[in-house]
Amino acid sequence: MKQTINYLEDLLAIPSPTGYTNDVVDYLAKTVTELGYDYRRTPKGNLIVTVEGQNTQEHRTITAHVDTLGAIVRAVKPDGRLKLDKIGGFPWNMIEGENCLVHMASNQQTVSGTILIHQTSTHVYRDAGTAERTQDNMEVRLDAKVTNETETRALGIEVGDFVSFDPRTIITEDGFVKSRFLDDKVSAAILLKLLKVYAEDKIVLPHTTHFMFSVFEEVGHGANSSIDPKTV
CATH class of the missing domain: 2.40.30.40 (Peptidase M42, domain 2)
Structure with missing residues (x-):
């Protein structure tokens, strides 16, 4: 949980209104690289990490957006x-x-x-x-x-x-997080934590899975492009 909160604090501290997301995507790129993953950035600006699984024909796609209001x-x-x-x-x-x-x-x-x-x-x-x-x-x-x-x-x-x-982020002594933009940076932090666990514990997923961090959700077209055709 502590690592997830650390990721969340980092993400919330980076201003990223839709259209101004290079800094937050750079952070994602640096983080996943340090975890040992390759990534790709789409022409639209999304960052995608693909984790190969046992089934390489039926893929899964999980998405979270890091752009904000x-x-x-x-x-x-x-x-x-x-x-x-x-x-x-x-x-x-x-x-x-x-x-x-x-x-x-x-x-x-x-x-x-x-x-x-x-x-x-x-x-x-x-x-x-x-x-x-x-x-x-x-x-x-x-x-x-x-x-x-x-x-x-x-x-x-x-x-x-x-x-x-200003996100006005506060983390209480009891572990509650109060902040703007938990939609959807909390989900992005969870995805980073999952990637960290998979890498460190050498977990092989049942299906090849694409972790997509999108950057245009707040204006209505976040992850509706660059979805791998094998995703079911």
Whole structure:
């Protein structure tokens, strides 16, 4: 169990909104290589480890996805804050008050921030508590001294940059794990643990089995490609 939790902590600590998954797949590749496995990466970005079994004609495929919900920068506002588009399906109120990172493609650095509704103060906006949270009124307030669009763009932020949410991972003394993105990184951690056990104990599976780590599940097409035709 401890090793599974270690894998899970590692995975949760790597930002991986759909479309921004190279880092987490690199981690998977390094881990399975250290366990002695070969792997392949598909053009779509999935990582597949094939473990040969006794029956090589009827295969099994097990999948877990390592991409998560997230956002991209939709616009830089005149006041220097950011408008967002969602990656994946979730209500806006689910991320209100959440810490986040903006991953800048221009310089490969990050800027932290907070996701808030524009009308945050009940002293100023009477509808602050009742207003519907939408794409138009939710924004990122950056942890940077910026007051206008020019200053924000000078940081390197551009439209299309990925935004990841703080997973807020907590592991209690009793072993409970609280975190965003347990869907589905907990499954990925379990698959890594299984691969470790199979390698160390030299277990031969009944069927050749493909362990597929997919990277587009949150937008609806995670493991629906690259499935071996012998899978039954």
